[in-house]
Amino acid sequence: MSLFDAEHLVKLARIQDARRRVSLSGIGEQVDEFIRGLEADPVSLRVMQALSLWTLGFGRDPNVQSKNFRAYWEGIPEVPGSLVVDDELEFVSLADPRPGLLRSCKMLGIQFEELGFSEESAEPFNQNFPLPAEPFWFRHDDGRKNHKRRPDDCRDELVGDVLAGTALEGVFAYALHPTIVVENEHSIDLPRTVLRDSRMNCAFLEVWRGQVRISLYRESDIASPGCGTLRLRRK
Numbered sequence: 001m002s003l004f005d006a007e008h009l010v011k012l013a014r015i016q017d018a019r020r021r022v023s024l025s026g027i028g029e030q031v032d033e034f035i036r037g038l039e040a041d042p043v044s045l046r047v048m049q050a051l052s053l054w055t056l057g058f059g060r061d062p063n064v065q066s067k068n069f070r071a072y073w074e075g076i077p078e079v080p081g082s083l084v085v086d087d088e089l090e091f092v093s094l095a096d097p098r099p100g101l102l103r104s105c106k107m108l109g110i111q112f113e114e115l116g117f118s119e120e121s122a123e124p125f126n127q128n129f130p131l132p133a134e135p136f137w138f139r140h141d142d143g144r145k146n147h148k149r150r151p152d153d154c155r156d157e158l159v160g161d162v163l164a165g166t167a168l169e170g171v172f173a174y175a176l177h178p179t180i181v182v183e184n185e186h187s188i189d190l191p192r193t194v195l196r197d198s199r200m201n202c203a204f205l206e207v208w209r210g211q212v213r214i215s216l217y218r219e220s221d222i223a224s225p226g227c228g229t230l231r232l233r234r235k
Contacts, residue, residue, distance in 0.1 A: 042079040049094040049176055050076045056175075057107045061099040076135050080235040089139040089162075089233060091180070095172040096135045104168065108175045110205070111213035121216055122167050122203065123196045125155065129163055136234055140165065140173050142180035143188040143228035151191035151202050152220040154229035165230035167193035167203035167214055173230060174205055174212065183207035189229040191220050 050073045058064060059072035066072035076094065083092055096104075102119045105112035124130070143165075146154050155164040165173065170190040174181055181188055187206035195201040195216040204218035204227060218227070 042081075042084050045084075045092060046076060046079055046094075047073065052176060053094065053096055058096050058099065058104075061103060061107070063098040063100070064096070077137065079137050082235060083137055083139045083233070087139070089141050089231065091141070091173065091177045092137060092139050093169075093173050093176045094135060094137055095169055097131055097133060097168055098135070101168050101171070104171055105214060108171055109212065110171055110174070111211055115213060115215055117216055121196055122193050124166070125192050125194050125199070125202070129192075131166060131168060132234075138169060138173075138232045138234035140169070140230055140232035142177075142186070143230040144186060146189070146228035146231070147186070148223050148225050149229065150221055150223045151189040151204075151218060151227075151229050154189070154231075155191040155202075155220070158231065161233050162231055163233070164192050165190040165232055167205075167216075169232060169234075170203065170205045170230055171214060173232075181205060181207055181212070183210070185226065187224075187227045189218060189220075189224075189227050190214075191218075191229060194220070 051069065054069045054072050059066035059069065066075065079092065100119050101122055102113055158164055167190050170188055187204055190203040190205065193203040200220055201216055202218050202220040203214060203216050205214045
C-alpha cells in the first residue's frame with residue numbers, strides 16, 4: 001500500500017466513524033467491506049493505524065520526535081500474527097505509550113486534564129503485566145459482554161493472556177475504533193488503572209454531551225447498566 005492510498009483510506013474510515021457517531025448511515029456497505037478487508041491484512045493495518053496516530057501528532061511529540069512519517073512508521077512493530085487471527089476479541093489497535101496518558105488524551109481530543117486529573121493521578125492496580133514503554137499492538141472487544149458487571153470482578157477473574165483494560169489502552173481502543181462507545185448507551189470500564197488517592201476508583205471512558213472523556217471516579221465495586229469492562233490481549 002502506498003502512502004497516498006493509506007492517507008485516503010484513513011480519511012474514508014474517519015468519515016464512516018464520524019457519521020455513525022451522530023447516528024447517520026455510513027458511506028456504504030461496500031466501503032465497509034473494503035476497509036475490513038484491509039484491516040485483516042497486517043501490512044495494511046500497520047500503515048493505516050500508524051498514519052492515523054502520526055496525523056494526530058504522536059510522531060511529533062517531545063518523547064518521540066520523528067522527523068517524518070516514514071521515521072515514525074519504522075518505529076512501529078509489525079502486527080503479531082497471533083493478534084491477526086479472528087476470535088471473540090473483535091478489534092485490533094495500535095498504542096503508542098511514549099507521550100503518556102495526559103498528552104495522548106490531548107492529541108486524541110479526549111478530556112482528562114480538563115476533569116482535574118494529572119499524569120500522576122492514574123496508577124496501575126498492580127505491577128502484573130506492565131504496559132510496554134514502546135508502541136505495541138493489542139486485540140480487544142468493546143466491553144459489552146461485561147455490561148452490568150462490577151469492574152473489580154472483571155479485573156480479578158481474567159486469567160491467562162486476556163486482561164482487563166488500562167486507561168491508556170482504552171483511549172487508543174476508542175481512538176482507532178470510536179464506535180465501541182456510544183453516548184447514553186455504553187461506556188467502557190478500565191479497572192487496571194486506578195485513582196492514586198482512592199484505589200477503589202478506577203478509570204472509565206465515556207461520551208458525555210458529545211465530548212469524549214476519561215475519568216478516574218468509577219467505583220470499581222458497583223455494577224452499572226451502561227458500563228462494561230474492556231477485555232484485551234497483547235504481545
